[in-house]
Amino acid sequence: MNQEIETYIKQLDRNLEQLDPTERAELEEFYREFLLDAHLFSRYDIEKELGTPKKLAHKIMADYSLTISKTDPATANVEQPQHNLQAIKWILLGLCAVPLGLPLFLILVAVILFFIILIVLLVGVLAGLLLPTGWIMYKAFPLLLTSNWAVGCFYIGAGIIVFAVIFLVGPVCWRMVRGVVSLVARIARWLGRKVLIGKYYPGGAAK
Structure with missing residues (x-):
C-alpha cells in the first residue's frame, strides 16, 4: 500500500x-x-x-449536510435550529474549499450579515426600551412617598406596560430569529447544491 x-x-x-x-x-x-x-x-x-485533507473534509461535510437535508427533511426543520446552524457552517467551509464556490460563499456571507444586522437592530431597539424604562421606574418609586405620588404611579404603571410589551414581544422575536436561521439554511443549501452535493460524499449522488 x-x-x-x-x-x-x-x-x-x-x-x-x-x-x-x-x-x-x-x-x-x-x-x-x-x-x-x-x-x-x-x-x-x-x-x-x-486538495489538502482538511479542505477535502470540509467539502465532504458540506456535501454530507446537503445529502442529509435532502433525504431527511426533519434535519432542516425550523424547530431544529442547531441542525440549520451546523449545515450553514459546513456549507460555508465547503464553498471556501471549492474554487468555483467563492462567489457563492460571498453571496451567502452577505445574506448572513444582512440578517445579523437586522437582529442586532431589533435587539438594540428592545434594549433601548428596556434600560430607560427601568431607570425611569427606579426614579419614580420615591415619588410614591411624596405629594407627587400620582406622577410616580403614572410612570411606574407606564413602565410596567412597557415591560409587559417587551416580554410579550420577546418570544415572537425568538421565533423570528429561528425563522431567519431556517431561511439562511435554505439559501445555503440551495447555493451548496450548485457545486457540492453528490461530488464529495459518496452517498450523496446515490441518494
Whole structure:
C-alpha cells in the first residue's frame, strides 16, 4: 500500500470526527480506491486532485449536510435550529474549499450579515426600551412617598406596560430569529447544491 496515500487518508480521517466510525471507514475506503485507481501516489498529485485533507473534509461535510437535508427533511426543520446552524457552517467551509464556490460563499456571507444586522437592530431597539424604562421606574418609586405620588404611579404603571410589551414581544422575536436561521439554511443549501452535493460524499449522488 502506498505510504503517501495512507498518510493522506489518516489525516482526512482526523478531520472527519463529526461522522460516526462506520461512515468514516466507508469514506476512507472510497478515497483510497479512488487514489489507487487514478494512480495518484505522490502528495503533490493527491492534493492537486483533492486538495489538502482538511479542505477535502470540509467539502465532504458540506456535501454530507446537503445529502442529509435532502433525504431527511426533519434535519432542516425550523424547530431544529442547531441542525440549520451546523449545515450553514459546513456549507460555508465547503464553498471556501471549492474554487468555483467563492462567489457563492460571498453571496451567502452577505445574506448572513444582512440578517445579523437586522437582529442586532431589533435587539438594540428592545434594549433601548428596556434600560430607560427601568431607570425611569427606579426614579419614580420615591415619588410614591411624596405629594407627587400620582406622577410616580403614572410612570411606574407606564413602565410596567412597557415591560409587559417587551416580554410579550420577546418570544415572537425568538421565533423570528429561528425563522431567519431556517431561511439562511435554505439559501445555503440551495447555493451548496450548485457545486457540492453528490461530488464529495459518496452517498450523496446515490441518494
